[in-house]
Amino acid sequence: MTVVNALTAELGEAIVLAGDRIPEKSRSDQSLSGKHLPLAVIRPTTVQQVATALRICNAHGQAVVPQGGMTGLAGGANPRSGDVVISLDRLAGIEDIDAAAGTMTAFAGTVLEVAQKAAEEAGFLLPIDLGARGSCQIGGNLSTNAGGIRVITHGVTRDNVLGLEAVLADGTVISSLNRMQKNNTGYDLKQLFIGSEGTLGIITRAVLKLKPLPDGRATALCGLNRFEDVLALLHEARKGLSGLSAFELMWEAYFRFSREGEGLSFFEADYPFTVIIEQSGGSDEAFEAFLGEMFEKELISDALIAQSEKDRERFWKVREGATFDSLPRLINFDVSLPIGVLDQFATEVTASLEQEFPGIHVSVFGHVADSNIHLCASAGEIDEATEHRIDTVVYEHVRQYQGSISxxxxxxxxxxxYLPYSRSAEELDLMRRIKAALDPNGIMNPGKVLPVA
Ligand SMILES: Cc1cc2nc3c(=O)[nH]c(=O)nc-3n(C[C@H](O)[C@H](O)[C@H](O)COP(=O)(O)OP(=O)(O)OC[C@H]3O[C@@H](n4cnc5c(N)ncnc54)[C@H](O)[C@@H]3O)c2cc1C
Known part of the structure; x- marks a missing residue:
């Protein structure tokens, strides 16, 4: 019996889609890298169905690709021809909000924004947040250990997870739905599945931490002349603001390109560095007083405080940079480096790229408080080999600074x-041994994350 027949016999045609019933969406994530028609798409509605599907695929040695909201930017959810996709879309919903413990238990396929709204209705903040919130799913967020715009206050996704449930390649359900802050009972198994991009198992449920909903929000756009001033401002903001919730830096080329693309203007002239600084909770008066103090210390050269939601949206629009989508073959690098060298890195890598690829567009922005910057590069309608050379130039610089390529x-x-640029041979070997222990037949998302030995 073929694997598709075996899956259909146990799970039924409503759950197993094959041939022209396979939705277009399942061919590629948002990286749009490689579009292939999978052999079948399975859409389980229960954890038991996920386990059944994996058990059958494992017995057939069938490669499986887990798919969440397909907003990933690294190609992790892309199937190859012949892979079986397990889509978590229909394994969705909030199971429980425990107000006393401040936790939410949700199924993996729950769209992040749905979970955020449910938390808000219960009077809480779900600290995980990113631009793709309307489509990405809790399971995808955990599997990628997503960052986003609240990391400065609440940490990355990993920091907001108390427990999870995952199904292993052989169909074993590991229910580790811990709800306690403290639990030192041996290995922290959930960490194996967080950030492993579907290569060790399928996440089916998670217990997430909730925080009190902050009251009020104040936002300013600040122009600065020197990178040292950016670092000093960040230090002062951490010390002086009651709830620093965003500190987003745009280098001049990024700010100008995005601002002009949106048809917006703010200051008389663009500054070498523009920062969006945001406070959640705390009073508007204290925020204004803080900015006044920063003027006096000559860290800020100019600042605009949002007087309305519309103002705030205008600031964030420039930072979100939708206008970059118009650039051909845009490569969006997502790297982290020690915070003190971010500007030096940006300057050096821009110079290298401009020298090797004359006319290339390079611009930089980032969640600078998290040591994370994004570099946008577009050299026109380039072929794959040129794209690979651009990648190599950037990652060589990252390697020099012992930074992270993701x-x-x-x-x-x-x-x-490029993983060996950021991880040692010993680390990669241990990753391969963990993979072999959990997935001996190598069916879970093969070809992803781990380079061929
Ligand atoms: C507009 C936009 C803004 C973004 N902003 C950010 C940002 O600020 N920060 C950030 O970190 N990312 C960002 N991203 C990237 C993306 O949204 C995140 O990586 C997100 O966490 C992916 O979730 P998803 O549900 O779409 O996962 P998918 O793209 O479907 O899958 C991602 C990976 O996880 C695996 N996977 C999915 N679900 C499961 C599961 N249940 N069990 C096991 N493996 C699974 C897949 O196999 C794949 O390897 C952005 C993307 C877009 C399009």
Missing amino acids: AEHGIGTLKRD
Whole structure:
């Protein structure tokens, strides 16, 4: 019996889609790297169905690709022809909000924004947040250990997870739905599945931490002349603001390109560095007083405080940079480096790219408080070999500074061959041994994350 027949016999045609019933969406994530038609798409509605599907695939040695909201930017959810996709779309919903413990238990397929709204209705903040919130899923967020815009206050996704449930390649369900802050009972198994991009098992449920909903929000756009001033401002903001919730830096080329693309203007002239600084909770008066103090210390040269939601949206629009999508073959690097060298790195890598690829667009922005910057590069309608050379130039610089080739988007296929730039041979070997122990037949998302030995 073929694997598709075996899956259909146990799970039924409503759950197993094959041939022209396979939705277009399952061919590629947002990296749009490689579009292949999978052999079948399985859409389980229960944890038991996930276990059944994996058990059958494992027995057939069938490769499986877990898919969440398909917003990933590293190619991790892309199937190859012949892979079976397990889509978590229909394993969705909030199981429980425990107000006393401040936890939410949700199924993996729950869309992040749905979970955020449910938390808000119960009077809490779900600290995980990113631009793709309307489509990405809790399971995808955990599998990529997503970062986003609240990391400065609440940490990355990993820091907001208390427990999880995952199904192993052979169909074993590991229910580790811990709800306690403290639990030192041996290995922390959930960490194996967080950030491993579906290569060790399928996450089916998670217990997430909730925080009190902050009251009020104040936002300013600040122009600065020197990178040292950016670092000093960050230090002062951490010390002086009651709830620093964003500190996003845009280098001049990024700010100008995005601002002009959106048809917006703010200051008389653009500054070498523009920072969006945001406070959640705390009073508007204290925020204004803080900015006044920063003027006096001559860290800020100019600042605008949002007077309305519309103002705030205008500031964030420039930072979100939708206008970059118009650039051909845009490569969005997601790297982290020690915070003190970020500007030096940006300057050096820009110079190297401009020298090797004349006319290339390079611009930089980032969650600078998290040591994470994104570098946008577009050299026109380039071929794959040129794209690979651009990658290599950037990652060579990252390696020199002992930085990370992926701060938050993950490795997938796009960065797989560069993983040795950030991880030692011993670390990679241990990763392979963990993979072999949990997935001896190598059916879980093969070809992703780990470079060929
Ligand atoms: C507009 C936009 C803004 C973004 N902003 C950010 C940002 O600020 N920070 C950030 O970190 N990322 C960001 N991303 C990237 C992306 O949204 C995140 O990586 C997100 O966490 C992926 O979730 P997903 O549900 O879409 O996962 P998918 O893309 O479907 O899958 C991602 C990976 O996880 C695996 N996977 C998915 N679900 C499961 C599961 N249940 N069990 C096991 N493995 C699974 C897949 O196999 C794949 O390897 C952004 C993307 C877009 C398009």
